[in-house]
Amino acid sequence: MLRMQDISKIYRTDLIETHALRDFSLRVGQGEFVAVSGPSGSGKTTFLTIAGLLENFDTGTYELDGRDVSRLTDDGRSRIRNEKIGFIFQGFNLIPDLDLFDNVDVPLRYRRMKADERRKRIESALDLVGLASRMKHLPSQLSGGQQQRVAIARAIAGDPALILADEPTGNLDSLMARQIMDLLEKINDMGTTIVLVTHDPELARRAQRNIHIVDGLVIDSPPYEARESQRAARAGTSPD
Amino acid sequence: MLGYYLRLAIKSFRRTPGLTALMVAAIGFGIAACIVTLTVYHTMSGNPIWWKNNVLYAVTMDSWDPNHAYDPSHPQRAPDMLTYRDATYLYGSDIPERKTLMAFLLGSLSGAPGQTRPLPVMTRATTAGFFHMFDVPFEYGGPWAAAADRGPEPVIVLGRKENDRLFGGADSVGRTILWNNLRFRIVGVLSHWNPQPRFYDLTASGGGAFAKPENAFVPFRWGPTLARWPMGTMSCWGSAPVHTYRELLGSNCVWITMWVQLPTAARRERFLNFMNAYWAEQRKAGRFQRPRNNHLWKVSQWLRIHHLVTTGSRLLLKLAFAFLAVCLINTVGVLLAKFLRGASIAGIRRALGASRRQIFAQHLLEVAILSLAGSVLGLALGALGLRGVHAMYAHTINAYGAVAHFDPIGVLWALALAALSTLLAGLYPAWRIGQVSPATHLKSQ
Numbered sequence: 001m002l003r004m005q006d007i008s009k010i011y012r013t014d015l016i017e018t019h020a021l022r023d024f025s026l027r028v029g030q031g032e033f034v035a036v037s038g039p040s041g042s043g044k045t046t047f048l049t050i051a052g053l054l055e056n057f058d059t060g061t062y063e064l065d066g067r068d069v070s071r072l073t074d075d076g077r078s079r080i081r082n083e084k085i086g087f088i089f090q091g092f093n094l095i096p097d098l099d100l101f102d103n104v105d106v107p108l109r110y111r112r113m114k115a116d117e118r119r120k121r122i123e124s125a126l127d128l129v130g131l132a133s134r135m136k137h138l139p140s141q142l143s144g145g146q147q148q149r150v151a152i153a154r155a156i157a158g159d160p161a162l163i164l165a166d167e168p169t170g171n172l173d174s175l176m177a178r179q180i181m182d183l184l185e186k187i188n189d190m191g192t193t194i195v196l197v198t199h200d201p202e203l204a205r206r207a208q209r210n211i212h213i214v215d216g217l218v219i220d221s222p223p224y225e226a227r228e229s230q231r232a233a234r235a236g237t238s239p240d
Numbered sequence: 241m242l243g244y245y246l247r248l249a250i251k252s253f254r255r256t257p258g259l260t261a262l263m264v265a266a267i268g269f270g271i272a273a274c275i276v277t278l279t280v281y282h283t284m285s286g287n288p289i290w291w292k293n294n295v296l297y298a299v300t301m302d303s304w305d306p307n308h309a310y311d312p313s314h315p316q317r318a319p320d321m322l323t324y325r326d327a328t329y330l331y332g333s334d335i336p337e338r339k340t341l342m343a344f345l346l347g348s349l350s351g352a353p354g355q356t357r358p359l360p361v362m363t364r365a366t367t368a369g370f371f372h373m374f375d376v377p378f379e380y381g382g383p384w385a386a387a388a389d390r391g392p393e394p395v396i397v398l399g400r401k402e403n404d405r406l407f408g409g410a411d412s413v414g415r416t417i418l419w420n421n422l423r424f425r426i427v428g429v430l431s432h433w434n435p436q437p438r439f440y441d442l443t444a445s446g447g448g449a450f451a452k453p454e455n456a457f458v459p460f461r462w463g464p465t466l467a468r469w470p471m472g473t474m475s476c477w478g479s480a481p482v483h484t485y486r487e488l489l490g491s492n493c494v495w496i497t498m499w500v501q502l503p504t505a506a507r508r509e510r511f512l513n514f515m516n517a518y519w520a521e522q523r524k525a526g527r528f529q530r531p532r533n534n535h536l537w538k539v540s541q542w543l544r545i546h547h548l549v550t551t552g553s554r555l556l557l558k559l560a561f562a563f564l565a566v567c568l569i570n571t572v573g574v575l576l577a578k579f580l581r582g583a584s585i586a587g588i589r590r591a592l593g594a595s596r597r598q599i600f601a602q603h604l605l606e607v608a609i610l611s612l613a614g615s616v617l618g619l620a621l622g623a624l625g626l627r628g629v630h631a632m633y634a635h636t637i638n639a640y641g642a643v644a645h646f647d648p649i650g651v652l653w654a655l656a657l658a659a660l661s662t663l664l665a666g667l668y669p670a671w672r673i674g675q676v677s678p679a680t681h682l683k684s685q
Contacts, residue, residue, distance in 0.1 A: 054591055054679040075595050082593020093588045097251050107592040109244055154592070 001162060001193045002028040002051060007060035009046055009216075020046040021057070021216040028195060030161075033188040035196045035207030043216035044197045045166060051195060052085055052164045053077040065161050082110050086155030086192075090167035092147040094139040094154075100126060101135040104154045111158060125153035129183060145176030152183055156192065163187065165196045169203060181206055241598070242605070249606040252582070259578055260610070263571050267614025268621055270567030271658040275622030276629060277560035278653060287540050288435035289374060292501075295337075296373060297508070297536035299498040301326055301519060305477040306529035317545065318533045319475060319494040320443065324464075327496040329518060331367075335511045336500035340369035341460050342441065343496050344472030349456065351418035352406035361402060363419070364441075364454040365463045365470075371397070371428075373501045374440060379403070381413035381428035384459065388427075392459035396424040399455040403429040419458060420466070439539050441497055442546050443473040449546065470495045502536070512536060564658060568665040571610075575669040579603055583676050590678035600674035607666025615659045 007024040010017050020043045028034050038044050049055040050062070053069060061070045065084055072080065086107075087093075094103050101122055108118045126132045129149035131142075139147050148168060155163050165184065169177035181203060188194045196207055204210050212219055253260040287293055302310070302318035303326060309315035322330070327341050343365050348358040370376070371383035380403075384395040396419055403412055412426045430453075437449040463470065467485035476482055476493035488495075502508040515534040522528045537545065579586075586599050594602075 049679040052591070055677075075597070078590070078593055078595040081591065087591055093591075095585055095588060097255055106589060109241070110589075110593040110595075110598060112241070158593075 001030045001032070001065060002026070002195070003061075003063040004051070005061045007050060007057050007062060009043075009050060009055075009057045019216050021050070024060070024213075024216060024218060026211065026218060028162075028193060031188070031191050031193055033185070033194045033196070033208045034211060035198055035204035035209070036211045036213060037198055037201070037204045038213035040199070042213045044199075044213055046216070047213065048164050048166050048195070048197050051162075052087060053081050078110075082107055083158065084161045086158065086160040086163040088148070088151050088155050088163065088165040088168045090170040092139070092144070092151045092171075094147055094150055096139055099136050099138055100131060100142075100150050100153075103139065103150055104157050107154065107158045121157045121159070122153075125157040126150075128156070128186075129153045143176075144172050145179060148172060148176070148180055149183065152180070152187070156187055161193060163192055163194045165194065167198055168196070169198075169200070177203070241601070245602045245605040246609075248602055249609050252578075252606055253609075256578060259574055263574050263610050264613045264617055266567040266571050266574075267611060267658075267662050268617030270564035271615055271618025271655065271662075272621030272625050273560040273563045274658050275618060275655065276625040277557045278657075279622075279626060280629070281557045287543060288437065288439060289539055292373075292375070293539050295501050295503050296539055297500050297502055298539075298542045299330060299500055299515070300533075300535045300537065301330075301515060301528070302530045302533035303492065303494065303528055304530060305492075308477070309530075310475070314545075316533070318535060320497070321473070321475075321494040322496050322498055323492060323494055324489045324496060326518075326522075327498050330498060330515065333511065333514050335502070335507055335514055337503050337507070338369040338373045338501035340367045340373055340499050341496050342366040342370060342498075343460065343463055343470040344441070344443075344454070345458075345463055345468050346471045347420050347456060347458075349402065349406065349417055349419055350421070351416070351423070355406060358418075359402070359405065361455040363456045363458055365458055365460045365468075367460050369501070370440075370457070370499075373499060374435070377431040377433055379429045379431035380411040381426070384427045389459045389461060392461035392465060394419075394422060394424045395427045395459065397428040397430065397457040398426060399430050399453065400432060402455045419456065420468070422466075424458065437543060439543060440499060441472070442542075443497075464489060500536070508536060564661065568662060571662070572665045572669060575607065575610075575666060576672065579669045579673040583673065586673050586676045587678045587680065590676060596674045599676065600670050603670035603673050604663075604666065607670055608663060611659050611662035611666065614662060615655055618658060619655060 004024055004026045007021050008019070009021040009024075010019050012018075024043070024047065026047075036044055036047060046055070050057050051064075053064075053072070057070075061068060063069065064080065067080075069077070069080055095106065098106070104122045104125055105118060108121060113121075123132060123135075126135060129152050131146060131149055131153065134142070134146075139150065142150065148171075152168075163184075168184070169180050172180065177200075184194055184196065185206065194207075196203070198204055289296065298320075299322065300318040300320060301322060303323055304310040304319055309317075310319045311317050331339055331341050333339070345363045345365050346360065347363040348360050349355075350358040364370070367389045368383045368386045371378075376383075379400055381397075383397065384393065387393070388395045396417065398406075398412065398417075403409060406412070406417065407415070412429060415426050416423050417426060418424070434452055438451055438453060439449075442449045462468070464485070469485065469488070472495065474493050474495035476491060478492050480487070480491060482488050482491045482493055500511060502511055512534065515536075516532065519528050519532055519534055586594075589599060590596075
């Protein structure tokens with residue numbers, strides 16, 4: 001699903017250069033639930049923005065869903081973001097003056113989907129997160145946990161191949177956090193690949209695989225191939 | 241997507257009603273200022289018979305005092321009018337395709353059915369060529385025949401307003417009426433005709449450049465025949481007495497306006513040669529002692545030398561555009577601030593798949609709606625402004641009062657120009673918001 005090879009990203013100012021990622025390599029398989037953790041400033045968010053095609057990188061290659069997306073135009077990156085990636089942010093990032101229906105509608109609008117199809121998808125996504133009855137509410141009328149559920153509905157409405165979640169429970173209490181993790185696991189069970197960035201070891205443990213980043217380097221990750229072999233052995237098939 | 245962008249724009253306006261009103265008002269006032277000044281400017285600088293600009297010519301010859309220029313502030317200019325002697329000689333030429341002489345007389349109309357009191361009318365004594373040359377439209381009938389000029393025959397053309405007053409607007413052609421107590425046959429009634437500026441007579445005594453055309457027209461020769469003194473501008477020089485009409489006809493006084501229609505450059509050249517030959521002959525006889533200054537003026541030149549586009553109106557126009565520019569710069573500033581305040585939302589949209597072009601289009605539509613709303617407001621304020629200018633000058637002979645009407649072409653120009661410039665001014669804020677980097681704004685959440 002996601003294959004990064006020797007990715008480097010340097011932020012430059014007039015005075016300093018900051019190496020956010022150095023020779024960063026990572027593979028995430030189809031349907032995996034991967035947690036990426038690391039201390040503050042380790043490069044987790046940079047990894048996520050590059051994985052989500054929100055930012056360019058300096059060197060290396062990146063394949064997403066079998067396609068090289070390393071050197072796409074801005075329009076091309078927008079299209080891939082719209083069709084293949086769903087985002088969940090720590091701050092929810094809902095649009096305050098749009099109701100829940102219209103918030104979930106945003107990515108579908110840019111896909112130029114027909115109205116009927118959009119309505120079906122929005123209702124189904126809001127139903128999945130348990131908010132179908134509050135479609136016409138504004139985000140400000142919801143609790144933090146509910147707002148994050150709307151953000152999840154927005155992420156899954158377009159049926160993306162990959163969901164990138166950046167500290168999705170960071171602004172929530174533990175009960176809400178558990179509910180959100182339950183929801184993400186449910187979505188993963190439906191076949192969607194999830195990459196979760198978190199600094200919370202509790203949450204990371206609920207992922208199938210844990211990757212640890214320090215100073216822009218992957219320092220602790222069970223190799224994708226080894227894990228796939230284990231899975232294949234359990235299932236009685238060969239990897240890939 | 242247009243419907244979607246429209247919904248977003250309306251939400252955006254609702255989110256910031258104060259700012260929206262401020263921007264619409266700024267655009268509206270800028271456009272209104274442009275509409276008022278452009279309309280005045282357009283009318284004042286407009287050539288009301290532009291389609292004949294290259295064939296109609298005002299005729300001037302410098303028959304003035306050899307020791308003093310006719311107009312000391314423009315010593316190179318000949319008098320605008322001709323003496324009777326010169327006008328009638330030049331009128332005798334068959335080089336022009338058409339030609340006309342004219343003077344301004346005061347008259348009165350009486351004898352219409354049910355009329356109790358004589359009606360004073362401004363009368364233009366002219367020739368049949370006047371109507372043909374200036375494409376004067378007729379409601380009923382038409383110009384008198386050229387033969388009527390020679391008689392002169394007692395024929396008259398009435399203005400529409402006079403015909404409405406005397407005959408209730410009915411076709412009065414063939415009926416008779418008393419003009420200065422002489423019986424005249426009505427041969428034509430004008431339909432609406434109000435060339436602005438009134439290019440064929442720009443003299444102040446005729447009401448000024450922006451006066452309306454006269455209410456009655458009679459053959460030119462009725463003036464000399466009845467020895468009716470012209471009421472328009474008349475300038476004389478020298479010490480010879482001008483007490484009688486006979487003395488006027490032989491005097492150095494200039495009081496007759498002459499226009500000719502010369503369809504080709506060759507004819508124009510021939511007529512100018514004809515004028516020059518006459519000038520040389522008269523000079524030998526002791527007249528025309530000033531340097532030769534015979535001229536044929538196109539309508540546009542005629543309007544220009546009479547300064548109908550004044551420095552004042554040009555300055556006003558520049559000020560109006562400067563005002564619009566200030567309004568637009570303010571609007572751009574407010575738009576920029578408003579759009580950039582919403583940059584995080586644009587960042588979210590970009591993250592969710594909107595392309596730069598889509599963000600640009602969404603915001604450009606918002607600008608277009610503002611521009612449209614500002615234009616509508618500007619149109620209304622412009623109409624009020626023109627009405628105000630008209631009211632202020634209505635009781636004076638100042639040109640502004642006469643031209644401050646809602647001229648559709650001038651208004652369309654002003655509106656298109658202002659709306660387009662607003663849209664262009666909005667391009668930058670819309671482009672800037674389109675350049676928002678999604679990562680920057682999402683990281684800062």
